Every structure is written in structure tokens, then in C-alpha cells.
Amino acid sequence: MTAQPPVAAEPAPAAEDIDCEQALALLYDYLKRETGPELEQRLRTHLERCRPCFRSAQFERNFVALVAGKAASQHCPDQVRAKVLTALRRELHAELDPPAPTA
Ligand SMILES: [Zn+2]
DSSP states (O other): OOOOOOOOSOOOSOTTOOOHHHHHHHHHHHHTTOSOHHHHHHHHHHHHHOHHHHHHHHHHHHHHHHHHHHHTTSOOOHHHHHHHHHHHHHHHHHHHSOSSOOO
16 A cells, blocks of 8 residues: 545635736736735736736826826716726737737
């Protein structure tokens, strides 16, 4: 009989990490500082490692500031804002993270 190594209950070592999808979902709340310190730290960690998300964060920060400025005089519907942000995220990721390498 050979001794078997104990099976880890949680195989994922990086349980603290969040993926791009989670990061982008959190991004808007993060920019509004509504995520709380723990999530904010996780998101920051991801942004430090992930260039597309970092670019998205930079862009969205400007966008949020812009919307906030305009919202003072005219209301910007959430649906419009969500559409714009979704389109921007796709563009940034497509630009920086091509789906397939050129063969
Ligand atoms: Zn990412």
C-alpha cells in the first residue's frame, strides 16, 4: 500500500483572486467607493495584474466623472450609461486581449 497524499478540499489556491468578469462587475461600484474595503482590495490586486481591466478602470473613472458632472444639470439614464460602459469594456478587451493569436 502506498500512502496517498491528502486530497485538498479546495483545489484552487488563489481563492482571493477575482476574474475579469467579476472585476468589471465591481468596477462601477468601486469607482463610486461602494464595494467596501475587502472587495476594493481584491479589485485593486486584479487591476495591478490585468492590463485590460486596468485600462477599463482608468477610462471608467473619467467616464464616471463626466457623467457625474453632467448629472448636475441633466439626468443620464442608467440604461444609457450601462450600454456605453458595456461597449467600452468590450472594445478595450478586444483591443488589448485578442481572442486568437495570428497563426
Ligand atoms: Zn481583468
